[in-house]
Structures are given as structure tokens and as C-alpha cells.
Amino acid sequence: MKIVQGDAVEWKRGLQHRGGTFHYRHLLNGTPGSIGNFQLDVGQIEGDFASPRHRHNFDQFRFQLDGTMNFDRNGKMGPGTFGYFPEGAAYGPQTSEGRSATAVLQFGGASGGGYLSRQEVEAGREELTKFGSFDGGVFRRRDDSEGRRSTDAYQAIWEYVHARRMDYPKPRYRDPIMVDPANYEWLAVAGSPGVRQKPLGTFTERQCAAVLLKLSRGATHRAGARSVYLFLSGTGIAHDAEFRRWTALHLDAEETADIVARDEAEILRLVLPDLTGLEAQVPASTQAAAAE
Numbered sequence: 224m225k226i227v228q229g230d231a232v233e234w235k236r237g238l239q240h241r242g243g244t245f246h247y248r249h250l251l252n253g254t255p256g257s258i259g260n261f262q263l264d265v266g267q268i269e270g271d272f273a274s275p276r277h278r279h280n281f282d283q284f285r286f287q288l289d290g291t292m293n294f295d296r297n298g299k300m301g302p303g304t305f306g307y308f309p310e311g312a313a314y315g316p317q318t319s320e321g322r323s324a325t326a327v328l329q330f331g332g333a334s335g336g337g338y339l340s341r342q343e344v345e346a347g348r349e350e351l352t353k354f355g356s357f358d359g360g361v362f363r364r365r366d367d368s369e370g371r372r373s374t375d376a377y378q379a380i381w382e383y384v385h386a387r388r389m390d391y392p393k394p395r396y397r398d399p400i401m402v403d404p405a406n407y408e409w410l411a412v413a414g415s416p417g418v419r420q421k422p423l424g425t426f427t428e429r430q431c432a433a434v435l436l437k438l439s440r441g442a443t444h445r446a447g448a449r450s451v452y453l454f455l456s457g458t459g460i461a462h463d464a465e466f467r468r469w470t471a472l473h474l475d476a477e478e479t480a481d482i483v484a485r486d487e488a489e490i491l492r493l494v495l496p497d498l499t500g501l502e503a504q505v506p507a508s509t510q511a512a513a514a515e
Contacts, residue, residue, distance in 0.1 A: 224462065224472070224473065224474055224475070224478050224480060225251060225472070225473045226461060226462065226464045226466075226470065226471070226472050226473075227250050227251060227470070227471045227472075228465075228467070228469070228470055229248055229250050229265060229453075229468075229469030229470060229471055230467070230468065230469045232248040232249065232250060233248070234246045234247070234248055234267070235247060235248075235249070237266075237341070244268070244269035244271055244272060245266060245267070245268050245269075245272055246266070246267045247264045247265065247266045247267070248264060248265045248469075249262070249263075249264050249341065250263045250264060250265065250453075250469075250471040251263040251451060251471050251473045252340060252341075253330070253338075255339075255340040255342070255343065256337075257331070257337065258331045258335050258336070258337040258498055258501060258502055259330070259331050259337075259495065259496075259498050260330070260331055260337055260338045260339075260340060261328060261329065261330035261331070261338060261451070261495060262328070262329050262330075262338065262340065262341060263326070263327070263328045263451050263453070263471055263473075263493075264326070264327055265288070265324060265325070265326050265327075265469065266324065266325050266326075266327055267322065267323070267324045268290075268292070268319040268322065268323050268324075268325070269319065269321075269322055270319055270320070270321045270322065272317075272318065272319045273316065273317070273318050273359060273360070274315055274316060274317040274318075274360045275315060275316050275359060275360045275361060275375075276295070276313055276314065276315040276316045277313065277314070277315060277360065277375045277377070277378075278310075278311060278312055278313040278314070278391060278394075279308075279310055279311075279329075279377065280310055280311070280332075280334065280336035280381070280389060280390075280391055280392055281310050281329055281330060281331055281332055281336055281337070281338045282307070282308065282309055282310050282329070282330055282331075282332035282333075282426075282431060282496070283306075283307070283308035283327060283328065283329050283330075284305070284306070284307060284308075284327070284328040284330075284431075284433060284493050285300065285305070285306040285307075285308065285325055285326070285327050285328075286303075286304075286305050286306075286325065286326040286327075286453070286491055287300040287301060287302055287303065287304045287305075287306075287323070287324075287325050288302065288324040288325060288326060289302055289322075289323055289324040290302070290319065290320065290321055290322055290323025290324060291319070291320040291321075291323060292317065292318075292319055292320075292323055292325060293317070293318045293319070293320055294314055294315050294316075294317050294399065295315055295316050295317070295318075297314045297315070297398055297399050297401070298401055299320075300325075300401060303403070303404060303405060304401060304402065304403060304404075305401070305402040305404055305423050305433055305435075305491075306399055306400065306401045306402070307396075307399065307400045307402075307424060307426055307433070308399045309332070309394055309395055309396040309399070309400075309426065309427070310332040310333070310334055310336065310391075310392050310394070310395075311334070311391050311392040311393055311394035311395070312394040312396055312397060312398055312399060314398070314399045326453055326491070328451055328493050330431070330495055330496070331496075331498070332392075332427065332429070332431070332496060333392075333395065333427045333428060333429040333496060333498075333501075334392035335498070335501045335502075336392060339380070339381060339384060343380075343384050344377070344380055346384075347380035347381075347383045347384045348376075348380055350383060351379060351380065351383055354368040354370070355368060357376050360375065360376050361373050361374065361375060361376060362374050362375070362376050362379035362380075395426075395427050396426070400424065400426075402423050402424060402433075404421050404423060404435050407421040407423070407435075408421070409421060409437060410422075412436075412444070415442070415443070415444055415445070416442065417438060417439035417440075417441065417442030417443075417484075418436065418437070418438050418439070418442050418443075418444045419436070419437045420434050420435065420436050420437070421434065421435040422434050423435060425494075427496065429496035429497050429498060429501075430494070430496060430497050431493075431494055431495060431496040432493075432494040433491070433492070433493055433494070434491075434492040434494070435489065435490070435491055435492075436489070436490040436491075436492060437487070437488070437489050437490075438457070438459070438482065438484035438487065438488045438489075438490070439484065439487055440484055440485070440486045440487055441483075441484065441485075442483075442484050443481055443482065443483045443484075444481070444482045444484075445479055445480075445481055445482075446461070446472065446474055446479060446480045446481070446482050446492070447474065447479060447492070447494070448474050448475065448476050448477055448478050448479060449474065449475065449476050449494060449495050449497065450473075450474050450492050450493065450494050450495065451471065451472070451473050451492075451493045451495065452471065452472040452473075452474075452482075452490055452491070452492050452493075453469070453470075453471050453490070453491045453493070454466045454467065454468060454469065454470040454471070454472075454488065454489075454490050455468065455489045455490060455491055456468055456487075456488060456489045457484055457485070457486050457487055457488025457489060457490075458484075458485045458486055458488070459482065459483050459484040459485040459486070459488055460481075460482070460483045460485070461480060461481075461482045462480040462481065462482075466482070466488075
């Protein structure tokens with residue numbers, strides 16, 4: 224179990240391998256090198272940010288906090304919009320309509336491709352600048368350096384870290400799924416007076432999911448395992464710590480915690496995929512590279 228007060232975390236510059244101005248607050252992460260590694264950040268993007276159309280070998284959950292993100296043919300995400308960006312599915316190009324803020328959970332998905340930690344990405348980016356440059360989300364290799372002339376920035380970093388070519392998983396969903404929770408009804412949670420929920424969706428055979436929760440003043444909710452919680456509003460107690468806006472909570476498998484609302488609270492629950500047994504299906508060479 225881990226609890227972080229997001230408003231106390233320092234803003235840092237990031238995504239230099241993309242384009243434009245991006246700052247983030249890093250809230251939670253999993254175990255680097257594992258297929259179940261994850262990372263929860265709140266990102267703040269300026270209007271000059273741009274990322275080309277691309278895809279990943281991991282999954283993303285996005286929740287738009289402020290402003291509007293434009294994903295071109297895939298649509299826009301305004302405040303309160305939830306998005307599932309599945310591995311293997313291309314999206315974008317991505318731009319911000321002025322300043323915007325988004326909570327983003329990135330995690331190893333059903334393919335077993337895992338997820339690179341921020342430290343691994345930054346180290347890989349630094350090393351690759353010896354052989355070329357990053358421009359607008361693309362790594363462009365110098366003529367005197369062996370390899371593809373241009374590659375998606377993250378793919379180039381992943382391939383450098385793992386010392387092998389990235390094979391994108393076949394997409395289980397053709398496009399990102401964008402959800403407007405405002406059009407959902409609040410449902411009562413059985414056995415939990417004063418607690419209501421909006422189940423936003425469950426995805427893939429590995430059962431990653433998203434749920435919005437609303438707790439009335441004084442209500443208690445038993446938070447579930449294998450989940451990341453982001454507190455969007457309200458105050459109270461989560462396990463043995465205070466929660467407020469931007470508090471983040473991670474519960475591993477078999478862990479639970481009681482959340483008690485001091486006043487009305489709204490909480491986003493993001494359920495990580497159940498990857499039980501998947502480690503054995505990943506080639507040994509992949510596991511060895513991930514562990515280095």
C-alpha cells in the first residue's frame with residue numbers, strides 16, 4: 224500500500240522526446256522491469272505541445288482534469304472525460320487547446336510487453352542523443368549511425384533499452400475509447416450506505432477497469448485490491464492517512480483499505496489488469512532484458 228499527497232509533489236519537466244512544453248507530478252509507480260509495472264502522473268501541457276500519431280505496447284487510462292486535449296480523428300477530451308488508450312491501437316496526432324491537465328495511468332497490458340519506468344525512458348533518451356536527435360516525437364538517426372533513419376520516439380527508446388526490435392501487439396480495440404461520465408447515472412453500492420458509483424468500463428480479458436465513486440459526508444468505502452485511486456475532491460481518511468484533492472492511493476493484490484469521507488468526496492478508481500500466469504508466457508529473452 225502506498226499513499227501520496229499529489230499537491231505536495233514537485234512539478235518537473237518531461238516528455239522531451241515529444242514536442243512542446245510538458246510538466247508532470249509523479250504520483251505512483253509499480254516495479255520497474257516487471258510486466259505489471261505502471262506509472263501514475265498528473266501532466267500539465269501548454270498550447271505548444273504536439274505529439275504525432277503513434278501507438279504503444281502498453282495501455283493507458285486518461286482522465287481529463289482541465290482544458291481540452293485534441294486527438295484529431297479520435298476526438299477531443301474535455302474536463303471530466305475518461306479515455307482508455309489500448310496497446311497496439313494508433314491515436315493522434317495529439318495537441319492541447321491551450322493549457323490543459325490530465326491524470327494518466329500507463330501500465331503493462333494483456334500482451335505482456337510491460338512498461339518502461341520514467342528513469343529507463345530518460346536514460347535511453349540521453350543515450351540515443353549520441354546517435355541522433357528527437358524532433359516532434361520522432362527519433363531521427365544521423366547518417367553516420369547504423370539503424371532506421373526515423374522511429375517513433377518511445378519505440379526508439381524501448382528498442383534501445385531492450386536491445387531488440389519492438390513488435391507491437393495486435394490491438395484488441397481498433398481505436399481509443401472515450402467516455403463521458405456526465406451521461407452516466409450514479410448507482411448505489413450494495414452494503415455501503417452513502418456510496419455511489421459510475422462503472423465506466425472493463426477492458427480486455429485481463430479485466431482492467433475504471434470506476435467513479437462518490438462518497439457522502441461520513442460514508443465509508445472499502446477500497447479494493449489491484450487498484451490505483453485518485454481523489455478528485457473532498458477530504459477524509461484513507462487507511463491511516465489524510466486524503467484531499469490529488470491524493471493518490473495504490474493497493475496491491477490482496478490489499479484493501481477503508482476510505483472515510485469527512486465531506487462529500489469524488490474518487491477515480493483505476494483497476495490494474497490481472498496478469499496472473501502471463502509472466503510464464505513471455506519469452507525468456509524478453510524477461511532477461513527487462514530485468515537488466
